[in-house]
Amino acid sequence: MTGFDGALLILVESNGTYGRMLAQRALRGGAQVRLLTRDPRWYGYLAEDGYPALPVNTLDPAAVLDVVAGLRAAHPGPVAVTAGYEPSLATAATVARRLGLPGPDPDAVARAAGKDRMRVALAAAGVRTPRFRIATDAAQVRAAVADLGAPVVVKPVSSGGSVGVRWCPDAATAAAHAGTLLGALDERGAVMPHRVLVEEYLTGREYSVELFDGVAYGVTGKHVTAPPVFIETGHDFPVRQPAAAALAERAARALGVTWGPAHLEVKVDDTGPAIIETNPRLAGGGLTELVEWCTDHDLYGATLARLLGRDGPGAPPARRAGAIRSAVAPHPQRVTRIDAATARHLPRVRQVTVHARPGDRCGGFGDARDRLVTVAAVAPGAAAAAVAAQRGLVAVRVTTTSPEALLPT
Incomplete structure (x- = not known):
């Protein structure tokens, strides 16, 4: 699946992982790409990747619809609309539906991307999730903790990359953290909904399940930091977890x-599996690429094909094993140098992604923005892949300032 000549991919906001990779795949296949964004400065890679950003208020679905309709009218070939950024997924799906373009059901996307709506829908369907409450003020948060029992996890109802997600040992901590989220601005300056999700903290091993058209084609074992934050630091694909x-x-x-x-x-805990998050999109953090290397299946191409109204083949079983390992800044500091040249030439290392540039702040966010570098490796077996990824990570040289150098900022 290679040819997208004459097609136009319109992204309603994006990110540096699956959104950027989808655009690159479209360009390699001969398509054009346009990025609609509130602020082109969020995307320092656009000049390198070779497609333009069009300023539009992506928080306004009507404004997005007008721009997409104009682009579609001016483009002689097929047009695909999607988002490379979690909060914009429902807007992109709605615009595609309004214009009669292929895409997912907008209501389904909104249910899956909204953490509170997802919990309510799954509870009604008898699908196990952590027990939860939706709270709009500190008193409701404290009542939720009393009902659920401490510790709990408090999270915004709309976010990605673990932004705002925090383990709270007691009601006071939970209420204080909720206060930083209710009606606050997200990482891109948009006002978050004035409600939070308070849920029981489940112990056990974490996994992600990758699906296409509702069918699971692989399970990944996840590595995350210890509470109070949950930053993904590794992935192992595939693992056997049929439940x-x-x-x-x-x-x-x-x-x-x-x-x-x-x-x-x-x-998965002693009771069995429970759904933690649902994301109606490709996996980020390099996981989609890892699955592609292990299965020889073009997932980005299959997604583009579906967006253009074509059928895409299902993913075959994994032929080899893959592992991802990430380094995370443990506390606030500033990056002065990252040297990944040695790691890129190590056996079985397929990709080294440097997330921070000299001068960037890192650490202290408590989410995916704390990642410094990620190494992906592929090998015939799981153990060899994990060893190769860890060796690659150790070979990266990272130099940062001390925390004191950041204060004040």
């Missing part, structure tokens, strides 16, 4: 997420 895969398929059907890619996160 997690089956529950993810049930959840996708209950939400209506049965069109194109989906990335569901599952925790």
